[in-house]
Amino acid sequence: MIRSLDDVSRIAGEKGPKKLAVLAPEDEEFMLAVKRSWEAGHIEPVLIGNSEMMEKVGGKVGFDISRFERIIENDRQKISDLGIGMLFSGKLSIVSKGQIPTSYIYRSIIRAEGKAASGMTVSVISFWEIPGLGHLTAFTDTGVSIMPDYRTKVNILRNAVFLYHLLGYEKPRIVAISGQRKFGGTLDSYRDYKLLRKAADAGEFGNCEFVHATSFAEIFLGPRGRLRDYRDIDIAKMPHIILVPRLDTGNILCKLDFFLDVTRCSVAVTSRGAVCIPSRSDFSDSIVTELAMGVVVADRLEKEVR
Amino acid sequence: MAGTFADIMEAARKKAVKRRLAISSAKKPDLEIISRAARDGLIVPLLVGDGKAADALVKKSALQSLEHEIIDVKDAGGSLRAAVALVREGRADMLMRGADDLKTFMNAVLDVKTGLLKDKLASYVSVFQLQKSDKLILVTDTFVNNYPGVTEKRLILEQAIKLASLLGIEAPKVAVLAAIEQVNPNIPSTLDAAVLSKMSERKQFGNAVVEGPLDIDCALSHVAAGRKGIKSVVTGNVDIYLVPDIESGYPLAQSLVFVGRMEMAGVLMGVTKPVILNLPFVSRENRIVEIALACMNCG
Numbered sequence: 046m047i048r049s050l051d052d053v054s055r056i057a058g059e060k061g062p063k064k065l066a067v068l069a070p071e072d073e074e075f076m077l078a079v080k081r082s083w084e085a086g087h088i089e090p091v092l093i094g095n096s097e098m099m100e101k102v103g104g105k106v107g108f109d110i111s112r113f114e115r116i117i118e119n120d121r122q123k124i125s126d127l128g129i130g131m132l133f134s135g136k137l138s139i140v141s142k143g144q145i146p147t148s149y150i151y152r153s154i155i156r157a158e159g160k161a162a163s164g165m166t167v168s169v170i171s172f173w174e175i176p177g178l179g180h181l182t183a184f185t186d187t188g189v190s191i192m193p194d195y196r197t198k199v200n201i202l203r204n205a206v207f208l209y210h211l212l213g214y215e216k217p218r219i220v221a222i223s224g225q226r227k228f229g230g231t232l233d234s235y236r237d238y239k240l241l242r243k244a245a246d247a248g249e250f251g252n253c254e255f256v257h258a259t260s261f262a263e264i265f266l267g268p269r270g271r272l273r274d275y276r277d278i279d280i281a282k283m284p285h286i287i288l289v290p291r292l293d294t295g296n297i298l299c300k301l302d303f304f305l306d307v308t309r310c311s312v313a314v315t316s317r318g319a320v321c322i323p324s325r326s327d328f329s330d331s332i333v334t335e336l337a338m339g340v341v342v343a344d345r346l347e348k349e350v351r
Numbered sequence: 352m353a354g355t356f357a358d359i360m361e362a363a364r365k366k367a368v369k370r371r372l373a374i375s376s377a378k379k380p381d382l383e384i385i386s387r388a389a390r391d392g393l394i395v396p397l398l399v400g401d402g403k404a405a406d407a408l409v410k411k412s413a414l415q416s417l418e419h420e421i422i423d424v425k426d427a428g429g430s431l432r433a434a435v436a437l438v439r440e441g442r443a444d445m446l447m448r449g450a451d452d453l454k455t456f457m458n459a460v461l462d463v464k465t466g467l468l469k470d471k472l473a474s475y476v477s478v479f480q481l482q483k484s485d486k487l488i489l490v491t492d493t494f495v496n497n498y499p500g501v502t503e504k505r506l507i508l509e510q511a512i513k514l515a516s517l518l519g520i521e522a523p524k525v526a527v528l529a530a531i532e533q534v535n536p537n538i539p540s541t542l543d544a545a546v547l548s549k550m551s552e553r554k555q556f557g558n559a560v561v562e563g564p565l566d567i568d569c570a571l572s573h574v575a576a577g578r579k580g581i582k583s584v585v586t587g588n589v590d591i592y593l594v595p596d597i598e599s600g601y602p603l604a605q606s607l608v609f610v611g612r613m614e615m616a617g618v619l620m621g622v623t624k625p626v627i628l629n630l631p632f633v634s635r636e637n638r639i640v641e642i643a644l645a646c647m648n649c650g
Contacts, residue, residue: 072578146533175610191530191538224597227453229497234598261605262632271631275612283610289602293540293595296530296566297603303571305611326568326575 046213050174050334057337060344061087064137066128071098072144078332080108087340093124129153133317138343141321163316166200171299171311184287187295195237205286206250211345216252217285223259234290310335319343352519354485356640363643369395373443375434376400376450386413388642400430438624445625445645473621474507477604480614489591493604498596501543510620511591512559523590526570527563540595616640
């Protein structure tokens with residue numbers, strides 16, 4: 046079982062290098078991350094983007110990119126389409142977003158899934174490594190569905206459970222978080238939680254445990270508990286998968302790594318492989334970890350028949 | 352300007368006015384809290400409920416030797432009504448929830464005719480003390496409103512700005528949070544944020560500087576925002592975070608408490624007199640801070 050991002054880096058070193066398309070590595074942090082991942086033996090990059098910009102940032106971070114396959118393209122959507130197209134045609138194992146708005150990538154993935162008639166709901170899983178926890182925690186969907194309905198949430202959860210199984214977690218614990226309080230009526234997200242709980246009990250998501258809680262207070266204190274002292278908080282109660290009700294929630298929570306002592310790494314699982322989704326504001330340390338996660342997921346996907 | 356919870360406690364003590372705090376159906380843990388606040392000279396507790404039971408509790412607590420009153424109300428459901436009435440009629444300065452369930456308590460407080468609602472809506476501001484610097488941040492609304500539209504968000508924001516002013520933050524920097532930093536017509540929170548930001552440009556929020564939409568990385572880090580092409584005095588130095596809705600606000604506040612272990616105290620805004628909700632994710636220590644905040648908010 047992969048318990049930490051150190052495990053991820055170690056395994057990426059063992060299983061790499063994997064061929065990875067980087068979409069618009071036109072920013073120093075992204076290019077530096079590509080350089081470090083290549084030096085670590087995790088990836089063999091294919092660079093897609095603006096020639097001048099890539100050369101310029103390559104020079105700035107001391108990375109000779111002339112030895113790698115380069116595809117010159119300036120149009121953002123075409124850059125994205127090219128990379129995702131290569132993933133879906135099996136020419137490479139992983140794609141990573143560079144300095145390009147995420148919406149272009151999702152558009153490309155959704156189109157490619159449509160063309161492949163995979164029926165797959167595309168979703169993003171953002172992992173957190175929390176010091177002292179001993180397992181990875183993930184928020185989903187943090188990237189694609191703005192206000193997912195029940196059916197979409199089912200598919201989002203399936204993707205997350207599948208990924209956790211890939212990472213060696215036999216029975217991931219799931220919490221569907223909601224804004225539901227003991228006041229304010231019944232929210233749709235709470236209705237969905239009840240349905241999802243039933244679906245989980247009926248085996249819809251495979252081997253997993255669906256926790257009877259919809260808030261962090263319930264996760265850590267139980268349904269009627271109250272916080273007496275911060276020393277009483279047992280971080281081991283943190284679940285593996287946290288399904289968020291909306292995109293706003295997912296994005297706000299998962300990027301708290303800018304604030305809290307946690308490390309984030311995001312990946313989208315498509316029917317053909319992993320797509321790393323670093324934020325345009327992420328720094329190279331974080332991006333290197335995300336690329337390593339992409340390598341591990343790609344390696345395990347190659348061995349699995351979904 | 353208050354930068355820590357200790358500053359809030361100090362400011363409340365300095366006022367040197369004992370506020371009359373009505374609490375309905377108090378239980379043992381509540382007595383521990385209000386005894387401490389009474390000993391600190393912040394309040395005179397008014398215990399509203401079964402007189403005999405209250406008296407028995409007081410005899411076993413530190414409150415026994417401190418100034419307090421017991422207001423005997425035999426009818427179990429009547430103690431909350433009586434406590435709200437005491438505050439409404441000016442015989443108490445503030446209200447605190449005791450054993451009443453949250454729904455009943457909130458409905459009583461927010462009742463337009465018999466409650467304590469002042470504005471068109473109330474909002475709950477979570478005040479956090481940053482761990483690495485002497486700075487308080489406000490996150491709103493983290494408890495009351497489910498899916499506020501831009502009209503409601505304007506009020507929620509005004510209420511938070513008022514609280515910021517009370518804490519000595521006269522020109523607060525506000526991040527209106529959304530999933531992304533760009534305006535996307537398919538994501539309502541980004542539209543609301545853009546409207547509020549424009550209103551701020553036209554000085555409709557006084558000295559407050561409102562920036563939005565901002566995703567949380569841009570709000571938290573000036574460098575991260577710069578990498579996304581956003582240049583603003585707000586990024587990396589936010590005083591008030593306005594969340595899109597309760598689906599974000601409630602989990603955000605709790606994740607900061609349980610994962611971030613950040614000290615949090617809450618304030619209900621938009622009511623005629625301070626109301627302490629006594630929420631389960633506020634620690635025992637920080638319930639005293641809530642009382643101190645209520646004292647500061649008494650006017």
